[in-house]
Amino acid sequence: MSQPSPHNRRIVLASRPHGEPTAENLRLETAEVPQPAAGQALLRTVYLSLDPYMRGRMSDAPSYAPPVAVGDVMVAGAVSRVVASQHPDFTPGDWVVGNTGWQDYSLTDGSNVRNLGAQLKHPSRLLGVLGMPGFTAYMGLLDIGQPQPGETVVVAAASGAVGSVVGQVAKLKGCRVVGIAGGAEKCRYVREELQFDECIDHRAADFVSQLAQACPDGIDVYFENVGGAVFDAIMPLLNAKARIPVCGIIAQYNATALPDGPDRLPALQALILRKRIRMQGFIIFDDYAPRFGEFLQQMETWVDQGHIKFREDVIDGLENAPQAFIGLLKGKNFGKLIVRVTAE
C-alpha cells in the first residue's frame, strides 16, 4: 500500500469541448488531501478507468446523465484503497471500487463505492472485464441481443473492453462472430487471440465489401458501440428479426452538427419495419444493476477457465490521463484503457 502523498492532484473540466476534446479542456489542479469526518473514509486512487461515455459528460447537451460542471473533477470509475477511516464499514487497506473521479484522493460515505476487502488479486479487472465494460457487453448481448447458436454476431471496437467480451461470449453461445477493429495489429489479435471467426479493418478501402463477405448469411445481432460509417455498412446486411443493442455511438460523440443530407431517418425507420428489427438503447447500471452479481460470478468463472481473454492498456500517471482519454476517442488505445495512478 502506498503512503499518502501530501497533495491531492485532480483533473477538472476547464471548459466544454467543441468537437474533439483538447488538452485545454482539462486542467490539473492540486489541493490539500481531504480529511475524513465521522462517517467517512479517505480513499487513495490506484487504477482509474477511462471510457468513451465520459465525452458525453463534458458537454451540456441533453444526455442520460447530468454533465460535469465546469471546474468540477471529471467523473470516473476507479479502484482505490482505504487509507484512513472514520466509517465502521471501511478499514485502512480495504480495496474499493466506485465512482470517485480523476483524482489521487477522495472521500466516501460508503454510498458511491463497493468494499472488496483487503485481499484482491487483480484490482484492475474490476474496471474492465469484471466491471462496467464487461457487464455492458454481457447484458447487452445476452438480454437484448439474445444470440442463438448458428447466428452471426457483429461487433465493432472488437479489441476494446466491451467489444472483446461481446465477441467471446457470443462464441461461447455458438455464434459466428465477426469483429471490426482499426488496423492490422488489432485485427490479428481479435482473430488469433480472441478467436473471433473474422475481424475486418474498418480503415481498409474495401471495408464494406470485406464485411459483406465475412457475413455470408447476413447479420442477426449487431452490438452497436460505434455508429457512423460502420453502422452504414451494417444496415444492408441485417437479417429479418435482427437485434441491435445500442450501448454507444463513439463515432458521433465529437460531432458538432448533423451530417449533410439526405435525411436517412426515414430510411432507418423503413429498415426497422421491413426487416422487423429490434433496436434498443441501454445504460448498464441504470437498467441492469440488480444483475451485477450474476454477471460477476459467470464472468469470473469464464476468465478463470480461460474462456474469456482480455487486454489492458495501462498508462502510468494521473497527469497523463487527459492525453490518453483524447486518444481513446480516436481509437489509439489497444485494450481496456486504465491509468495507474499509484502502484498497488
Next chain:
Amino acid sequence: MSQPSPHNRRIVLASRPHGEPTAENLRLETAEVPQPAAGQALLRTVYLSLDPYMRGRMSDAPSYAPPVAVGDVMVAGAVSRVVASQHPDFTPGDWVVGNTGWQDYSLTDGSNVRNLGAQLKHPSRLLGVLGMPGFTAYMGLLDIGQPQPGETVVVAAASGAVGSVVGQVAKLKGCRVVGIAGGAEKCRYVREELQFDECIDHRAADFVSQLAQACPDGIDVYFENVGGAVFDAIMPLLNAKARIPVCGIIAQYNATALPDGPDRLPALQALILRKRIRMQGFIIFDDYAPRFGEFLQQMETWVDQGHIKFREDVIDGLENAPQAFIGLLKGKNFGKLIVRVTAE
C-alpha cells in the same frame, strides 16, 4: 347468397407507380369465371379490404413481401362465400376469409383461406376490428408496447382501423391515450366516441405544441403507423425507456427519394441510446400468427361488451376500389376502408 355472374372482373397492376399511385397504375379486366378442379372451391368475393401495406406491393423496391407482378391481380384480404366446391372441406354457402385479391371470383385449394362456416353475423368485421388491422393493433401494443397503467400512449391515424383499436385497448389497460388524426370531425369522433383522453389534428398550424400540451408527462408508448412529420413531433416527447412498435410508415410510402438533409439518422441513434428506447418493427402474421386465436377471443368479447368501438367506411363496387385506395393513402377514408363487391 348472390348468384354467380358470368364474368370475373379483376383489378390488375397495370404499371408501377412513381410516387402517389394514379388510376392508370391499376386496370379493370374481365375474364371468364374459373371452374374449380378436383380439390378446389370457387369463391365469390363479398367484402374486400383496402389497406396501406398494398402500396408497398405495387413497388419492386425491397420490402417484407414480394411485389405484385405487373399484370397480376392486386393482393388483398377478403371475405367470400363458396359458390361451388370440389373440395371436401368447403360447401356452397360457407363463408371464408383469406388473401384472394381484388376480383369477383377466385379459386382456392384451402391453403389461402380460413373456413368460417355457413353462419356469420358480421362478415366485414373479419377485415377490420376482428381481422388483420385489429390483430396488428392488439399484438403491437401489448406485446411490443407493453403499456403500464398510468403511462401515456400516443397513436396516429387514430380514427383508422389500427389506431382506433390501439387507443381503446390502451384505455382498457389504464393508460392516458392521445390520438392524432386529420381534421376536426375525425378528432371529435376519437375523443367522443372512442373516448381517447385527447385527439390532436395533425393539420393544425400549432400541432407540435398542441401535442406537447396533451402529453404533460411525456410519451411512454408511441405506436408508429405513419412516420414523417408526426414522428418528428413525437421524438422530443419520448420518455426514458419508451417503446415504439413500428407497424407502418404511411407518410413515406409514396416517397420517391429521401428528404433533404441534414442526415438525422445519427440523431435517431443518439435518441435511442440516450433515452434507452426500444424500437421494433413487426409484420403481424409473420410474427404472431400462432396468437390469432387468443386475439380473436379477447377482441370479440370486448366488441360484444361495447368496450371496443369501430367504424367501417364501406365503398360499393369493385370498380371503385382503385380510387378508394388512392384516397386511403391521403387519409380520405374515415374508419376501416372496405369494398362491398357484392351484396351479402
